[in-house]
Amino acid sequence: MATENATATSTSQITREETTQLRRVSADLPPTPPESEHSDAEKGEATKPSDYPLPPDSKAPTEVIEVDKKTPDGWLPRDPRLIRLTGVHPFNVEAPLTDLFNEGFLTSPELFYVRNHGAVPQVQDEEIPDWEFSIEGLVENPITLTLKDLIAGYPQITCPITLVCAGNRRKEQNVVRKTKGFSWGAAGVSTALWTGTMMQELLKVAKPKRGARYVCMEGADKLPNGYYGTSVKLNWAMDPNRGMMLAHKMNGEMLRPDHGKPLRAVIPGQIGGRSVKWLKKLIITDKPSDNWYHIYDNRVLPTSVSPEESANNQAWWMDERYAIFDLSCNSAIAYPAHEEQLCLVGAPEFYRAKGYAYGGGGRRITRVEVTLDKGKTWRLANIDYAEDRYREAAGTELFGGTIDMEWREASFCWCFWNIDIPLAELRDAKDIFVRCMDESMTIQPRDMYWSVLGMMNNPWFRVTISLEKDYLRFEHPTQPALIPGGWMERVKAAGGNLANGYWGEKIGSEDAEGPVEEVAKEIKMTKDGLNTTITIDDLRKHDKEDQPWFVVNGEVYDGTKFLEGHPGGAQSIVSAAGLDATDEFMAIHSETAKAMMPTYHIGSLDEEGKKALSGEDVQPDPSAAPTPTFLDSRNWKKAILHSKTTVSWDTRIFTFKLEHDAQTVGLPTGQHLMIRLRDPVTREAIIRSYTPISETSKPGYMDVLVKIYFDSAERKGGKMSQAMDSLPIGHFVDFKGPIGKFEYLGNGLCSVNGAKRNVKHFVMICGGSGITPIYQVFRAVMQDRQDPTRCTLLDGNRLVEDILVKEELDAFARDNEERCKLLYTLTKAPEEWDGLRGRIAGPLLAEHASKEVLGTEKGEAMVLICGPEALEKACHKALLENGWSDEELLFF
Numbered sequence: 036m037a038t039e040n041a042t043a044t045s046t047s048q049i050t051r052e053e054t055t056q057l058r059r060v061s062a063d064l065p066p067t068p069p070e071s072e073h074s075d076a077e078k079g080e081a082t083k084p085s086d087y088p089l090p091p092d093s094k095a096p097t098e099v100i101e102v103d104k105k106t107p108d109g110w111l112p113r114d115p116r117l118i119r120l121t122g123v124h125p126f127n128v129e130a131p132l133t134d135l136f137n138e139g140f141l142t143s144p145e146l147f148y149v150r151n152h153g154a155v156p157q158v159q160d161e162e163i164p165d166w167e168f169s170i171e172g173l174v175e176n177p178i179t180l181t182l183k184d185l186i187a188g189y190p191q192i193t194c195p196i197t198l199v200c201a202g203n204r205r206k207e208q209n210v211v212r213k214t215k216g217f218s219w220g221a222a223g224v225s226t227a228l229w230t231g232t233m234m235q236e237l238l239k240v241a242k243p244k245r246g247a248r249y250v251c252m253e254g255a256d257k258l259p260n261g262y263y264g265t266s267v268k269l270n271w272a273m274d275p276n277r278g279m280m281l282a283h284k285m286n287g288e289m290l291r292p293d294h295g296k297p298l299r300a301v302i303p304g305q306i307g308g309r310s311v312k313w314l315k316k317l318i319i320t321d322k323p324s325d326n327w328y329h330i331y332d333n334r335v336l337p338t339s340v341s342p343e344e345s346a347n348n349q350a351w352w353m354d355e356r357y358a359i360f361d362l363s364c365n366s367a368i369a370y371p372a373h374e375e376q377l378c379l380v381g382a383p384e385f386y387r388a389k390g391y392a393y394g395g396g397g398r399r400i401t402r403v404e405v406t407l408d409k410g411k412t413w414r415l416a417n418i419d420y421a422e423d424r425y426r427e428a429a430g431t432e433l434f435g436g437t438i439d440m441e442w443r444e445a446s447f448c449w450c451f452w453n454i455d456i457p458l459a460e461l462r463d464a465k466d467i468f469v470r471c472m473d474e475s476m477t478i479q480p481r482d483m484y485w486s487v488l489g490m491m492n493n494p495w496f497r498v499t500i501s502l503e504k505d506y507l508r509f510e511h512p513t514q515p516a517l518i519p520g521g522w523m524e525r526v527k528a529a530g531g532n533l534a535n536g537y538w539g540e541k542i543g544s545e546d547a548e549g550p551v552e553e554v555a556k557e558i559k560m561t562k563d564g565l566n567t568t569i570t571i572d573d574l575r576k577h578d579k580e581d582q583p584w585f586v587v588n589g590e591v592y593d594g595t596k597f598l599e600g601h602p603g604g605a606q607s608i609v610s611a612a613g614l615d616a617t618d619e620f621m622a623i624h625s626e627t628a629k630a631m632m633p634t635y636h637i638g639s640l641d642e643e644g645k646k647a648l649s650g651e652d653v654q655p656d657p658s659a660a661p662t663p664t665f666l667d668s669r670n671w672k673k674a675i676l677h678s679k680t681t682v683s684w685d686t687r688i689f690t691f692k693l694e695h696d697a698q699t700v701g702l703p704t705g706q707h708l709m710i711r712l713r714d715p716v717t718r719e720a721i722i723r724s725y726t727p728i729s730e731t732s733k734p735g736y737m738d739v740l741v742k743i744y745f746d747s748a749e750r751k752g753g754k755m756s757q758a759m760d761s762l763p764i765g766h767f768v769d770f771k772g773p774i775g776k777f778e779y780l781g782n783g784l785c786s787v788n789g790a791k792r793n794v795k796h797f798v799m800i801c802g803g804s805g806i807t808p809i810y811q812v813f814r815a816v817m818q819d820r821q822d823p824t825r826c827t828l829l830d831g832n833r834l835v836e837d838i839l840v841k842e843e844l845d846a847f848a849r850d851n852e853e854r855c856k857l858l859y860t861l862t863k864a865p866e867e868w869d870g871l872r873g874r875i876a877g878p879l880l881a882e883h884a885s886k887e888v889l890g891t892e893k894g895e896a897m898v899l900i901c902g903p904e905a906l907e908k909a910c911h912k913a914l915l916e917n918g919w920s921d922e923e924l925l926f927f
């Protein structure tokens with residue numbers, strides 16, 4: 036049986052007087068206050084009205100937990116009781132629900148739930164006073180301020196506020212049908228006393244201009260898609276009733292690193308995602324934030340939108356109506372706890388059930404109700420609004436801030452409810468549910484509203500009761516993270532349909548359709564009967580070209596046999612040697628390629644090895660010395676999107692800023708790099724090869740030309756190019772390389788898979804954006820006036836305006852008439868077009884690119900081809916027919 040925490044602050048408990056008062060309005064309850072075994076801790080002295088709760092005992096953790104050591108947070112001590120929801124890193128955790136509830140109204144910082152999208156910015160204590168942040172954008176007086184100035188120059192307040200992650204209780208949704216979010220239990224909620232400045236005070240000084248409507252906030256945490264940021268409406272921020280603040284203290288001490296040290300926004304009544312941590316900027320704008328995390332996170336899309344539909348149709352994410360701000364009202368049962376057992380022999384006559392409830396937007400929870408008969412009848416629970424006791428303490432100084440809430444009607448904190456249930460009734464019940472209602476009479480729904488991101492889940496919270504021999508056993512709906520247990524899994528496993536409106540129980544014919552199936556089409560990549568385990572040390576020994584091993588999904592593969600034939604060049608295998616290549620492998624390879632993998636499978640990495648790899652591929656060490664070139668063939672490197680130039684309706688040049696002004700990209704001519712983005716919705720890695728069009732010697736920046744393949748009525752567009760197109764400026768993108776089997780070394784010398792070879796004449800064939808790798812080689816040849824190599828370039832497109840880098844190509848051709856022949860062909864040429872017409876295929880190639888026409892001897896020329904698969908196939912066939920051999924052809 037779970038025990039009461041005898042040290043729970045007596046102030047957070049309900050007073051006897053209040054209890055009796057509430058009981059009077061509840062017809063279901065017996066007239067006299069019953070005794071229960073839970074009531075001991077509550078028998079303490081009746082509290083005075085002004086006895087507001089003080090923080091529970093707190094000890095800042097001092098030891099870095101072993102698993103954290105390999106992560107970028109390896110410097111940060113944490114509480115081992117916290118349950119990790121997303122593996123080791125980033126740190127997303129909740130406390131066990133019972134521990135959280137037992138702490139009482141206020142949560143200690145070490146048990147307060149954490150939601151980090153990435154690594155925690157490290158700020159030393161001595162740097163705190165000088166932490167700078169700014170208020171900019173549409174304001175008369177832009178302000179840059181240090182934390183020291185903020186504390187000295189503005190009134191400080193202290194106020195209790197509950198934060199709730201929008202994903203609280205998401206595990207229940209994930210059991211019904213997997214959402215795109217990780218599995219929070221019911222403890223993604225915590226309360227603290229926050230000390231700081233009202234946001235409104237700063238905004239008044241900055242003076243928003245006419246037209247200003249939003250306050251965008253940005254944190255200091257660098258993430259895969261830029262800095263974390265979001266926005267709220269300016270008129271809310273200006274409204275003291277909304278209580279928005281910039282806090283630097285939590286329960287009277289400096290913010291802990293996981294909670295935003297040294298400064299964060301606290302946005303009461305709204306989902307936690309709006310309370311930006313490690314706050315650097317407030318930007319006043321006329322539009323909502325275009326931050327990636329604002330757009331693709333914290334939304335409740337219509338329930339009919341499937342994960343696939345949400346990935347296919349960007350419009351769902353752009354609709355501001357689906358963005359969440361105010362929390363929905365919600366409640367959960369803490370006692371009975373999950374797997375609590377209540378011995379019926381000698382038990383008191385009443386059992387006291389307890390839990391929490393919270394509302395959104397400052398709305399008070401006006402009732403909490405409990406049912407033992409699936410909603411046929413409800414009984415009213417007692418509610419303790421500990422928050423109100425701070426209102427009674429008006430004007431008191433606490434932790435360097437004034438308690439100033441007596442005038443404000445809003446309720447920004449959770450409240451605790453309890454109800455005494457006669458044991459006999461509990462014994463006969465199958466389950467116990469709780470639901471709450473707020474002051475707008477909005478009530479928690481009976482049924483779950485499933486949505487893609489699994490947010491704001493708030494159906495009635497159900498705990499099942501089973502009578503075993505002489506005790507009652509209780510089960511919560513789920514356990515957080517991957518922890519098994521809970522009635523939902525049990526019911527689902529038994530074939531119940533959780534969405535049948537009766538919590539998956541058999542109620543008749545309606546639920547005959549059975550559980551919702553999850554379809555997963557996977558290609559088997561392991562060898563049958565192979566039982567070898569491989570240690571991380573063994574793996575690490577094979578990190579070179581002589582016998583490269585690599586890991587995909589925890590399985591080890593030997594890439595040696597593939598060094599020669601691999602379409603991506605030997606380098607792409609060598610780059611992965613000794614490493615985990617899961618993301619790239621899965622993103623780049625076709626089902627056919629995957630089906631070949633069992634042949635190369637040599638064993639499974641042992642658990643230790645898997646753990647060791649899981650900490651890898653994190654941000655590069657920021658303290659590492661800057662390198663002269665940007666690319667690294669073994670690690671993903673980040674560059675920030677600096678600007679976007681629209682070249683045509685479907686073509687953009689993305690300019691990325693490298694790590695420092697003198698840095699060059701480090702890409703040999705003719706080679707490519709990989710760009711990795713996360714799918715905005717599924718979070719899967721999307722990886723594609725590109726060749727920048729900027730010169731490889733350009734310092735500080737690199738330009739990548741991308742043709743956007745938009746979705747159309749007939750066809751799905753390109754995942755990658757559309758994701759690139761929706762990237763806001765200032766966001767980080769991952770790069771890795773170089774890759775490719777071809778390199779142009781200059782003066783006709785090239786290298787193919789490491790073998791050197793002289794070329795007198797290049798035939799370059801490309802279509803659409805296939806020009807980009809070709810262009811690198813073409814430019815290198817043309818720029819060097821001493822280079823005797825000739826080029827015949829055949830570039831196929833639909834319309835004139837589709838021809839990429841045409842001006843540059845034309846200029847090179849004009850300046851090098853004697854060794855360059857430039858041929859454009861169009862499939863939709865205008866009348867006045869004097870170039871070629873039609874597709875690049877047999878006839879065109881026979882006329883312009885046959886050996887005979889070009890007059891080249893065997894081995895003197897080389898054909899470089901890059902374009903859509905159909906073009907490459909057609910060319911391959913035609914070229915062989917025109918006297919070329921495979922050794923003379925190179926497909927990019």
Ligand SMILES: Nc1nc2c(c(=O)[nH]1)N[C@H]1C(S)=C(S)[C@@H](COP(=O)(O)O)O[C@H]1N2
Nearest residue numbers: 148149150152200254263294307308311312
């Ligand atoms: N800078 C920054 N602020 C952030 C986040 C983040 O990852 N980075 N996560 C947000 C989310 S989704 C939540 S729920 C809250 C969690 O605050 P906590 O970790 O202090 O509980 O912080 C919000 N603010």
Ligand SMILES: [Mo]
Nearest residue numbers: 200201307308
């Ligand atoms: Mo969140």
